[in-house]
Amino acid sequence: MAVAAVVIFVCAYAVLVTDKVHRTKVALVGAGLMLLLHVSNAERAFFSERTGVEWNVIFLLLGMMVIVSILRRTGVFEYVAIWAAKRTRGRPYPLMVMLCVLTALASALLDNVTTVLLVAPVTFLVCQRLGLRPAPYLMAEVFASNIGGTATLVGDPPNIIIAARADLTFNDFLVHLAPIVVVLMVVFCLLCRWMFRSYFVYDPERAASVMRLDEREAITDRRLLVTGGVVLSAVILAFVLHPVLHYEPAVVALLGAGLLLLVTGVDPAETMRDVEWSTLAFFAGLFIMVGGLVETGAIDRIAEAASTFTGGSLGVATMTLLGGSAVLSAIVDNIPYVATMSPVVAELAAGHGESGQVLWWALALGADLGGNATAIGASANVVALGLAEREGQPIGFWEFTRYGVVVTATTILVCMPYLWLRYL
Numbered sequence: 001m002a003v004a005a006v007v008i009f010v011c012a013y014a015v016l017v018t019d020k021v022h023r024t025k026v027a028l029v030g031a032g033l034m035l036l037l038h039v040s041n042a043e044r045a046f047f048s049e050r051t052g053v054e055w056n057v058i059f060l061l062l063g064m065m066v067i068v069s070i071l072r073r074t075g076v077f078e079y080v081a082i083w084a085a086k087r088t089r090g091r092p093y094p095l096m097v098m099l100c101v102l103t104a105l106a107s108a109l110l111d112n113v114t115t116v117l118l119v120a121p122v123t124f125l126v127c128q129r130l131g132l133r134p135a136p137y138l139m140a141e142v143f144a145s146n147i148g149g150t151a152t153l154v155g156d157p158p159n160i161i162i163a164a165r166a167d168l169t170f171n172d173f174l175v176h177l178a179p180i181v182v183v184l185m186v187v188f189c190l191l192c193r194w195m196f197r198s199y200f201v202y203d204p205e206r207a208a209s210v211m212r213l214d215e216r217e218a219i220t221d222r223r224l225l226v227t228g229g230v231v232l233s234a235v236i237l238a239f240v241l242h243p244v245l246h247y248e249p250a251v252v253a254l255l256g257a258g259l260l261l262l263v264t265g266v267d268p269a270e271t272m273r274d275v276e277w278s279t280l281a282f283f284a285g286l287f288i289m290v291g292g293l294v295e296t297g298a299i300d301r302i303a304e305a306a307s308t309f310t311g312g313s314l315g316v317a318t319m320t321l322l323g324g325s326a327v328l329s330a331i332v333d334n335i336p337y338v339a340t341m342s343p344v345v346a347e348l349a350a351g352h353g354e355s356g357q358v359l360w361w362a363l364a365l366g367a368d369l370g371g372n373a374t375a376i377g378a379s380a381n382v383v384a385l386g387l388a389e390r391e392g393q394p395i396g397f398w399e400f401t402r403y404g405v406v407v408t409a410t411t412i413l414v415c416m417p418y419l420w421l422r423y424l
Helices: 002-018 023-036 042-047 055-072 076-087 092-109 112-130 134-149 157-166 170-195 204-211 222-240 249-264 268-272 277-295 298-309 314-331 334-350 353-370 379-390 397-423
Strands: none
Touching: 002 023, 002 277, 002 298, 002 397, 023 042, 023 277, 042 277, 055 076, 055 112, 055 222, 055 249, 055 268, 055 277, 055 379, 076 092, 076 112, 076 204, 076 222, 092 112, 092 134, 092 170, 092 222, 112 134, 112 204, 112 379, 134 170, 134 353, 134 379, 134 397, 157 170, 157 334, 157 353, 170 353, 170 397, 222 249, 277 298, 277 379, 314 334, 314 353, 314 397, 334 353, 353 397, 379 397
């Protein structure tokens, strides 16, 4: 069965890479084959926390998509787009830096998927105003969201898994990971100047026209904006207070979406048309395929091989874990990877006493930053590609990946001396 799981996943991945078949079709066919060949079954695919569909991710996306759909009617995204363009005087590179920094900060408090859902509409609008191609800006924001989310316990789902397994607190993540994330963001912003240099075309006329706009005029429904703003603020607060309230982000997002639909009187049918159903279906199929790899022990074997390779050296274990996690998280979703790898890391860390805690930071950095490498490496990546396709600005697998690999390689290389000098 392990061979069948690997063959199905590799073939599906190969088709995804070609960009010739829509990714949702590929994921659903791959998931169907996993079930057809009994690599997995309905119980494991739909109800298992370890090998099934990650329903928390699916319903978090659904709830936030509904909230974003309602907020879009207020004109608030146009307001923010004009405000950002005016603050940067319409200059492309400063605009990208501003959007990336705001995205990274938001991702440290929210999960990176929610942040991308909120910032993407602003990106499309400001690029349209300035005559810029939105793809580079959207990709840069996704990279920034994955980097920024690394800084805190709630910023990226793998961090929550690591915190539970290693008994780490919100402050632990701030103390140990926030400093390197700040450095990574500085490096990343400089990297963007080089990677996307051909897209930074300044149009003085368009910039001047934007500077003459009054962003306050973009607001079309102030009452709906106030209501939506209050609900969204409550949702964000509940996300931040997750360690205290113990409500899953998916539950909070669905409650917020339901409350907003109830109190605003917006037509649910119109709102549901804005939901990225194909993206949700892709996630479901992908989770089932990855679950097949976990179920048959394919990922366990890789984890055990990595453990054996270290030979008892903490330094070798740390660097192997950092680099190996980055590579594997680029191929499979980092949530099931971290869930599978956590017991292995716990065993390795226990053998080194208190100094073994560095292994948890290596796992977090590798898994979170490795998600930037490919178009399916992290949930935020998939969501961004779905939004771009909906706006008629599709981003291909290789277009995303050729930038993502550079970002991942650079950030991982920066993390190596940080871990070595601070902990080893």
